[in-house]
Amino acid sequence: MDGKEQVPGSAAGSDPSEEGLWRPLWVLMREMDDDIARIYAAAALGEIRPTHVGELLRLHARGPMTITELAASVGLTHSAVSQKVAAMRTAGLVRTVPGADARTKKVTLTAKAKRLTGRLAAEWRATERASAELEAELPYPLSRVVEDMRAALARRSFYDRIAAQLAQDPEWQ
Template identity: 55%
Template structure:
C-alpha cells in the first residue's frame, strides 16, 4: 500500500516521500517543534525522525534552527512544505476511506486483527516467542556462546 501511495504522489507531481506526510501535517497544525517533539508526535524514534528531518530539509520542505539549548534543533515548515499540506491531508483522508472500503470486502475487520495481535503480544511478547523457537531447535547461540 505504501508503494501505491508513493505512486500516487509521483502521478500528482508531489515531491514527497510517504514517510514525510505526517511530519509535515503535524508541523503545519502544531507549529515549529524540536526533532524530539516531532518524533513523539509521529511515534518514531528520535534517530528515525532526525534522518527524516535531514531528508526533508534537503528537499526544501523544512528548515531547522538552534533550539532552546545547544543539543536541540527546532524544525519548521518552509513555504514549499506548507504548500504541500492541503494535498497531503486530502490524501490522508482518501486513504482512510479506501482502507474502510477495503475492510468491507473482507470477512473480518483488519483493525480486529491488529487488536487481536496486540492482545496476544501482551500475554506473551514476540521476543519470548522467537526465543522459544530458537531454543526448541538448539539454535540461536551467539558468537560468545559458541567459543
Template identity: 65%
Template sequence: MADSHIPDPTRESLWRPLRVLQASMDADIARLYSDKRIDGLKPSFVMELLRLNALGPMTITELAESVGRTHSALSQKVAAMREAGWVETVPGDDARSKKVALTDHARSVVGRLAAEWRATEAAVAEIEAEIPYPLTRVVADIEQALARKSFHDRIAEKLAQDPAWE
C-alpha cells in the same frame, strides 16, 4: 563463501506478504503525488509534515513523541526530509536548541497532503468493509496476543530450541 548445507530460511516468510502489500499501497500513494507533480515526497514523510503543519515547529524529541517514534528513527527521517527540501531547522526557544519546521515548499502542498491522508483513510475503511476480517481487528488481536507473551519472549523460546543459536 556461503555454507551450502544450511537451507535458506528466507524462502518462507509470513511477514513478506504484509510488507509487499504495504509497499504496493505506498507506491500507489507515491504515484498520486507524482501525478500532482509533488516530486521527492515519500508517503512515509506525510504524517510528520502534517503534524508540523498542525502544531508548528518542534524539536526532534517533541516530533518523535508526537508521532510515536524513537528519537533516533525520527532524527534519520528528519535528515532525509531536510535533504529532500520538506523541512528546515530553525532556532529553538533558547540559543542551544533547534526546531524542525516546514519549508515554504512543504507549506505550499500541505493542503493536498491532508486531502490525500483523508482519502487514504477513507479508502482503507472501504477496503475493511469489503473483507471479512479487517486489518484494524488483526492489529488489535496481535496486540492482545503480544500482551499475553511478548514477541521477544516468543522468539527467544524458539531460539532456545535451535542448536544453531548456541
C-alpha cells in the same frame, strides 16, 4: 529421513531470509505506498514520499518541534525521524531553526511544504476512506487483526515468544 524434525531455515546452505510469514504483508504495504506515491507524481507534488506525510502534517498542526518531540508524537524512534528529517531537508520540505537554548534545534516546515499541507491532508483523508472501503470488503478486517495481535502480545510479548524459540534452536546456543 533420520527421524530428526527439520527446522525451517536450519538446513546446511539454506537461507532463512528467504522465509517470511508476513513478507506478503510488507510487500502489500509497499505496493500501497507506491500507489500513494503515484498519486503524488500525478499531482506533480515533487519529492513528497508517503512515509514523510505524517511528520509533515504533524509539524503543520503543532508547529516546530525538536526531533525528539516529533518522534514521540508520531510513535517512532529518534533515529528513524532523524533520517526522515534529513531526507525532507534535502527535498526542501523542512529546515531546522534554533530552539529554546543553544543546544536544541527545532524542525519547521518550509514555505514549499506549507503550500502542500492542504493537499497532503486531503490525500490522508482520502487514503483513510479508501482503506476503510477496502477493509469493508475483507472477511476479517486488518484493524481487527491488529487489535487481536496486540491483545495476544499483551498476554505474552513478541520478545518472550522469540526467546522461547531461540532456546530450542541449537544454533543459538
